[in-house]
Amino acid sequence: MPITGINNGDHILVFPYPAQGHMLSLLDLTHQLAIRGVQITILITPKNLPTLTPLLSAHPTTITTLVLPLPPHPGIPSDIENVKDLPGGGFRAMMVALGDLYNPIKNWFQNHHNPPVAIVSDFFLGWTHRLAVELGVRRYCFSPSGALALSIIFYMWRYQPKRVDTQNENEVIKFTKIPNLPEYPWWQLSPIYRSYSEGDETSVFIKDGFLDDIASWGVVINSFTELEGVYVEYLKMELGHDRVFAVGPLLPPDSKITERGGPSSNDVLSWLDTCDDHTVVYVCFGSQLVLTNKQMEAIAFGLEKSGVRFVWSVKEPTTGHVAGNYGKIPSGFEDRVVGRGVVIKGWAPQVAILNHHSVGAFLTHCGWNSVMEAVVADVLLLTWPMSADQYSNATLLHELKVGMKACEGAETIPDSNELAELFRKSVSEDTRVERERAKEFAKVAKEAVGENGSSIGELDRLVANFSLEKSC
Numbered sequence: 001m002p003i004t005g006i007n008n009g010d011h012i013l014v015f016p017y018p019a020q021g022h023m024l025s026l027l028d029l030t031h032q033l034a035i036r037g038v039q040i041t042i043l044i045t046p047k048n049l050p051t052l053t054p055l056l057s058a059h060p061t062t063i064t065t066l067v068l069p070l071p072p073h074p075g076i077p078s079d080i081e082n083v084k085d086l087p088g089g090g091f092r093a094m095m096v097a098l099g100d101l102y103n104p105i106k107n108w109f110q111n112h113h114n115p116p117v118a119i120v121s122d123f124f125l126g127w128t129h130r131l132a133v134e135l136g137v138r139r140y141c142f143s144p145s146g147a148l149a150l151s152i153i154f155y156m157w158r159y160q161p162k163r164v165d166t167q168n169e170n171e172v173i174k175f176t177k178i179p180n181l182p183e184y185p186w187w188q189l190s191p192i193y194r195s196y197s198e199g200d201e202t203s204v205f206i207k208d209g210f211l212d213d214i215a216s217w218g219v220v221i222n223s224f225t226e227l228e229g230v231y232v233e234y235l236k237m238e239l240g241h242d243r244v245f246a247v248g249p250l251l252p253p254d255s256k257i258t259e260r261g262g263p264s265s266n267d268v269l270s271w272l273d274t275c276d277d278h279t280v281v282y283v284c285f286g287s288q289l290v291l292t293n294k295q296m297e298a299i300a301f302g303l304e305k306s307g308v309r310f311v312w313s314v315k316e317p318t319t320g321h322v323a324g325n326y327g328k329i330p331s332g333f334e335d336r337v338v339g340r341g342v343v344i345k346g347w348a349p350q351v352a353i354l355n356h357h358s359v360g361a362f363l364t365h366c367g368w369n370s371v372m373e374a375v376v377a378d379v380l381l382l383t384w385p386m387s388a389d390q391y392s393n394a395t396l397l398h399e400l401k402v403g404m405k406a407c408e409g410a411e412t413i414p415d416s417n418e419l420a421e422l423f424r425k426s427v428s429e430d431t432r433v434e435r436e437r438a439k440e441f442a443k444v445a446k447e448a449v450g451e452n453g454s455s456i457g458e459l460d461r462l463v464a465n466f467s468l469e470k471s472c
Helices: 018-036 046-058 092-098 102-111 130-135 148-161 201-215 223-240 267-272 293-306 350-354 367-375 390-399 418-427 430-447 454-471
Strands: 011-015 039-044 063-067 118-122 138-143 172-174 181-186 218-221 242-246 280-284 309-314 342-346 359-364 380-383 403-405
Touching: 011 018, 018 039, 018 046, 018 118, 018 223, 018 367, 039 046, 046 063, 092 403, 102 130, 118 130, 118 454, 130 138, 130 201, 138 148, 148 201, 148 218, 148 223, 148 390, 218 223, 218 359, 218 454, 223 242, 223 430, 242 403, 242 454, 267 309, 267 342, 267 350, 280 293, 280 350, 293 309, 293 418, 350 359, 350 367, 359 367, 359 418, 367 390, 367 430, 380 390, 380 430, 390 403, 403 430, 418 430, 430 454
Parallel strands: 011 039, 011 118, 039 063, 118 138, 138 218, 218 242, 280 309, 280 359, 309 342, 359 380, 380 403
Antiparallel strands: 172 181
16 A cells, blocks of 8 residues: 555554454554554564564564463463464453453553553454543554444444344344345354343453444444445444544555465465466365364365366364364365365465466355455455354345355355356356456455555545544
8 A cells, every 4th residue: 555644653552353364454454554654552462472573574663562461261271362273152252351451551551651642453352442531542443344244243232133033043133224234144143242141241241342342433444435335334324423444455565465374385376376367266264264074075075076276275173173073174185186276284375375366266254354355356256154244244245246155154064066066167257247346346446555545545544533632
């Protein structure tokens, strides 16, 4: 993103939530703020500190760190500090554990020679709004999700829609105030919301946090107005102010795309160099999700039967997954597809893969970072939402006609023959309409972060808003 506005050195505290899908986009935002002259302290726990290495190297005088130990919690093993190393239920435990940093942060503020004028923190850290109010500064809620997803999240916690039949997981919940009237069966709503229990201490803490997000001074979203303008405007109306900043797509600097989220690996990129344009299907379900063995089999056999070239990034089981039931690649699969596909176990340079000329389609869980990365890269999305905001993200992709439905549900096992046909179609001429739409949105996404782009204007408006702190 070109720099069009320079800040006069305001100091802010940036507080990411320790999950890869949340941290990476907020750290990309931090880079954009730093090159605009904002002085930044990033709050991080010790084991997450290595994630900051590229950012700290790029901004040695502008960015400093506040390293605080992760408070203990019975749901988090003592050697774990990132949700990627926990099963799905770890999100709630991490939210509660981080809440115990309230007083340590308060003490740091009160003893700092140049305390921050604002806090920018993830929407899972809503309690930082109350801290900001006590300290007399403003809190900006950062959403790693898009504007439609955030609209649904805020709607749920503000209006608390409920099922008529509490036993019916398929009962449809309608979001009647939101544009295009989205609706979802109960089981597709956020598990954090569905697990809410009146009077339960953890539930009350989480609900209060989301209500604090709504009450915060401003909201920063990793999206752009050309993609989600109608939902950005809805949020402004619902919140009662215009301090909603659509600053995306947030991506790492071009020189760092192979390093985002992990060490550089060029082996897969060298293999992609041998493939023709738009002929490769990329398969990845993010940093959190681990597939069951049956789901692994369906994908493997679908890829094998399809005959397409592919790159498959496989996440292996973490603490809490039943040993032997998750993440197993079918025996002999890699030998049978040798030369035609690459299986990556663990982290993959996703941004670089998606931007490679040979990649034409992406089977994804519809995590928002993955969506943004694919949209910019002009790649067709094959949607398999499984949890959280992923269903609303898939809704948006289908609305915009840049996505094709592959499957839905965390426990669903797709038909391998249907997957094979989808894989073949996704890299063929049969998807001409969807490809044209993908190309169109890739163009406007790049324009949004180009000179005089909409997101550049929003970034400058955000930086200028920090400077208003001194006059208030």
